[in-house]
Amino acid sequence: MPGKVGPDELAEHVFERSGAHDDRVRQGPGFGEDAAAIDVPAGTLVVSSDPISLAASQAGRLGVAVATNDVAASGADPAWLTAVCLLPTDAPETLATVTGDLDDAARELGVSIVGGHTEYVDALTRPTLSLTAMGFADPFVPTGGATVGDRVVIAGPAGLEGTAILASDFADSLAVPAATIEAATAFFEEISVVPAARLLRDRATAMHDPTEGGVLAGLVELAGASGVELTIEREAIPVRAETETLCAAADVDPLRIFGSGALLATVPDEYADDAVAALEEAGIQAASIGSVTADDPSGRLTLDDEEITGPIADDLYPLWAEADERTES
Incomplete structure (x- = not known):
């Protein structure tokens, strides 16, 4: 694999x-x-x-x-x-x-x-x-700095990079409108989290950008690095309409596809609302999606009522494998 x-x-x-x-x-x-x-x-x-x-x-x-x-x-x-x-x-x-x-x-x-x-x-x-x-x-912000009581903030929507890849690499095999493909391909222009990190870094206890395996893999990695339990609400995680459409057509989970374009951060509870407001004022979609609920040396992610464990395989890998098999045949 x-x-x-x-x-x-x-x-x-x-x-x-x-x-x-x-x-x-x-x-x-x-x-x-x-x-x-x-x-x-x-x-x-x-x-x-x-x-x-x-x-x-x-x-x-x-x-x-x-x-x-x-x-x-x-x-x-x-x-x-x-x-x-x-x-x-x-x-x-x-x-x-x-x-x-x-x-x-x-x-x-x-x-x-x-x-x-x-x-x-x-x-x-x-x-x-x-x-x-x-x-x-200055200061250095690790992935492993989350502490109990922090809130978990996401800057940017889930699956942005994966959506752009679906639209560019797999458009011919997905039955979705051309306008959706065009809009999703443009997501390549939005996958930098440098502006969001600059806004969060002075108050964040931890930051991590989800890549392979998407937002869920990023949360698992943050929990593991910090030795904590994260309790997250799936519905609170922003997902664009184009992502929903393409992921449904490809039968993949928006939270399990390449996630560049989103930034995960833990911030003190009293700063979370201000952090979200500052990001949105800068034109960056943001939300508070959960909290750090306990110390856990093994790292744990609870998504709604489901415990998620890693490592998480990205849902796009099988699609590339299938495409290679079709090319070889």
Whole structure:
């Protein structure tokens, strides 16, 4: 099954194999923690790497967004990127498309692309990117900072990235109106959470941007990193009409598809209403969707009356597998 490596395998094979000890590392590898934080003379440098391996459309724009979102969700202003681009040999025109998207998206965020690597690979049918984003944070906001009594706030609707992927990669197989496809494809322009993170970071106890596995995976990761129970109301989570329509046509859950474009945060209870109001005043759809109800070392997500456990597989993976099988046949 494709997707993220589970927490048990990470604990056994990854987290304890992090090379030499360095006291300057404030936040190293950890479940749910998407960025590292390193104390340097100029402040706290936040660094995060992320791949884009399956989405065929606007891979460069997606790559910039997912890498810079992780840095922003740690309280930093993303400033620099490196980009590794592995491209299909039989589609040389992909180079111009991908690098154009990278350049456009980085310029929009004021981020400099400072290095990387580009090559063609015979085995690839889609571009595969890996981007590393960097920036300084003050203060650094971890995924694992939620405390009992905090409220859980979401900035942005669920499934925005997944909806855009459905509209661009699977439009021919979904019986939905052309206007819905056109509107949903434009969601690629909205998947940065940098503005929302800037509004929340001074008061948030934890922040996390849901990516693979959607909002539910993001909540599970936040709960696990913080060692708490989150109690969430499904109906409180904003979902756009286009997302509902495309997900129904594809038979997938809006809360279990790629979720870039939303930001999860825990904030002190007394600040939650002000946080939502500030986000909405800035034109960012937001809602208070639940609370941190108990300490729980294992991490727990209760959605309405259902206990959700991870890891959560993204509902889009089977669709890509089916598309590849049709292509091969």
